[in-house]
Amino acid sequence: MVKASYNVIGVMSGTSLDGIDIIHATYAYDCHWAFKIHQAETFKYPENWKSILMQLVTKSLSELSAIDKTYSEYLAIVISDFIDKNKIKNLDFIASHGHTALHQPELNLTYQIGNHQILADNLKRKVICDFRIQDVDYGGQGAPLVPIGDRLLFGQYEFCLNLGGFANISFEANGKRIAFDICPVNIVLNHYASKIDLEYDDEGKIASSGTVNTKLLSQLNSIVFYEQLPPKSLGLEWVKEVILPMIDMSKLDIKGVLSTFTEHAATQIAKVLDVKNVRTLVTGGGAYNDFLISRIKSHSKSQIIIPNNQIIEFKEALVFGLLGVLKERNEVNCLKSVTGSSKDHSSGKILIPNA
Incomplete structure (x- = not known):
């Protein structure tokens, strides 16, 4: 159902490995989009995860698949801690970028870890994620997504x-x-x-x-x-x-x-x-x-x-929350003029927690 406002958590992990940026925000539409950030925090990576993420490009696809599962479990813990700490109620969903493991669009390949079904199951909440892969399938770069x-x-x-x-x-x-x-x-x-x-x-x-x-x-x-x-x-x-x-x-x-x-x-x-x-x-x-x-x-x-x-620190997490909102509304969130894909589209996948 299309609504006038959405209560969302946006999650972003960037290539600089600063940490996991998480925001809790409300997005409202009345002729144009507006937002209000309620809480925002960066969770620094422990050294073991920082080391793993730095080496992702050296891993095989089977190794990445195993890391994907473990990282999704870790990401669920971090997001859950944020929700509990801030006593957040009545969430519509969580929108997550995941973390880029491989990005070679010229080879029709992009891989974001942290978009596993485990994320939704462990959080027991709807998750909208994996925003890049569909665009690459349409012949695009799968990036950038923030525009x-x-x-x-x-x-x-x-x-x-x-x-x-x-x-x-x-x-x-x-x-x-x-x-x-x-x-x-x-x-x-x-x-x-x-x-x-x-x-x-x-x-x-x-x-x-x-x-x-x-x-x-x-x-x-x-x-x-x-x-x-x-x-x-x-x-x-x-x-x-x-x-x-x-x-x-x-x-x-x-x-x-x-x-x-x-x-x-x-x-x-x-x-x-x-x-x-x-x-x-x-x-x-x-x-x-x-x-x-x-x-x-x-x-x-x-x-x-x-x-x-x-805004300096959490703009990307804020925008990925919006990408989730647009996907939820089945509205365009990925522009062909930006990525070079064959068409504008509503990108991402929706994970519903298993009962």
Whole structure:
């Protein structure tokens, strides 16, 4: 039944492995969509799960299937703890992104773990999830999925830029929503910060103290992906095959790597934001990287807007809640103009708990 409002939990786990983002929100429709976030929390991954998730791209499909089951059980525990802690009642459903294990749309392959029937059974609640696979079946990239939320919830901004594991952007052009991955960001910066026993480079302070290596910067900026037209998306596999070997060959110290890669990311992002008098909403963990933001501003003509912490940190979880609402209503939540699929569609699967 189509309703005017929905009481939903949205769940997101990103490639930067910051943790599991969970929000409890109400979505209401009255000529346009509005939302209210009631609670939001990030559950950090314990070291054993962080290690497993970092190695997913090395696993066989049978190994991933086993991990999928265990991860779904773990995810159910985390979500249940959030529900109990916040005394949440009368939920319509839980909408979950899962965690990307494999993303190779050119091979007609995408795999999100954490979308197992066990999730619904253990939570004893309806779960709407696995939003990517149908789009890949229709010939699309299966990503990015957030742009429909950008259009419906944040349409007052000309650009919506997310700085997570990857930088991705969404905007309207000629009546269509266009979105694509620009470049890696935190997935690379955090990788090298970990080599000096840091989870991340706080505010980009280490990067700001380093020196840009012009040779490596030129090599990075010359990567073929940046010349390709959208739709296009990136995955961890590509980073491991293309980016990390190039950086490691440079033999730079960590300061130099972080400084050079930050400049690279800022350069690629600013190329897309090369438009005057437009507002760009910036979210994701990279919004807290003051050095990265300053470098983007120095290269870009756009007005960079940093919202409140809740939107910075939980926008993607919020949007996946909306994707679930649209799926529940059998309305379009995946745009062919974004992913390159053969048609707009209502993506995702609905899991009903077994009695």
